[in-house]
Amino acid sequence: MTHKRRDTWPDLRRGHSLGPWATMFDASPRAMLSTLWSHRMRSLPFAQAAASRSSRGAKSLALFVLLALLATPSLYLAQADEDEATPSQTSATSLGAPYRVELPGGAIVELVGIGFHPSQGKEWWGADGTPVAAPYHDFKGRVREDSITREIAVRRVKQPTGDGTFFWQPNGPGSTAGGTPLDAAGKAIHDLDAVARAFPPDSKTFSILFHVATAPWNTVETTDGRAPMSTAFLDAKLNRTVSLAFTPASERQGQLMLSVAHDLLEQDIRLVAVTNDGRELSSVRTSNVGVNRFCQTTGYFRDLELDDVKEFKLQYRPFQLFELRNLPLEPGMKTEPEFNEIESDE
Secondary structure, rough: OOHHHHOOOOOOOOOOOHHOOOOOOOHHHHHHHHHHHHHHHHHOOOHHHHOOOOOHHHHHHHHHHHHHOOOOOHHHHHHHHHOOOOOOOOOOOHHOOEHHHHOOHHHEEEEEEEEEEEOOOOOOEEEOOOEEEEOOOEEEEEEEOOOEEEEEEEEEEOOOOOEEEEEEEEEOOOOOEEEEOOOOOOOOOEEEEEEEEEEEEOEEEEEEEEEOOOOOOOOEEEEEEEEEOEEEEOOOOOOEEEEEEOOOOOOEEEEEEEEEEEOOOEEEEEEEEEOOOOOEEEEEEEEEEEEEEEEEEEEEEEOOOOOOOOOOEEEEEEEEEEEEEEEEEOOOOOOOOOOEEEEEOE
């Protein structure tokens, strides 16, 4: 697997001749007046002749032109749009571009930016340390700020085809807090994922680990959801013993819920309900919590009653792992990011 990377666009800003007021104003008004000067001088055919007149006449002409320009701000607005950006303006194209990678199943993601935590009002930078625009206005997730804390924003440009799934997380030791990125109006930015991360104090760079699953599903075990059920068995595909325990299904706030505790930590997991008429319905939402070698997965089924369910299936499939390495923890820090697949031990 190779990665695609967008180069930084060139800075298109240009200088201007500042006319007769080269030292009268600060940088921003001088740049604006230079545009007016160039346009007005082209439109005044008598300017060249006036320049050869007496010293008193030339000074009078310069003063007349300056007063005329200051008295016609609407002319500036119309003419300045025709020119290139002035030195007092910053073009968005001068900022670093997102670092884009392609994953199996057609998924495309971008590392949009890395920022301080909390990030509001502070600078952001890209995978190569160059400045980038802030990807969001606010972020509610928080981690302890007694170490190196950063916020990381990733955009899901394209989802995997079919029922493929993927997720990402900063790799290595450290605590992570998720949250919803918000725009200036306080609305959620739905195509953007963001986390806050506390890194070890001696960290210089970090990496992001992508989990991608596109393979067919394997059914581990089934339950009718009416009573608790636990089992342990040798799984031929994993070549190890799998242990799991189902709770009875329950209805809460209009949703049918089923939980299962298991040790399938390195796999993509889902719960499927098989209805009495043979339909298979995957849970509309799945949550996972766990510690050490233990995980609890809960599936949520909408518009479904237990009396309509024949059985539930616990299914898994393997993840492919990809790592984006050598990302800078400081702005302006020049690194060479690397994107590679991590070979599975199985």
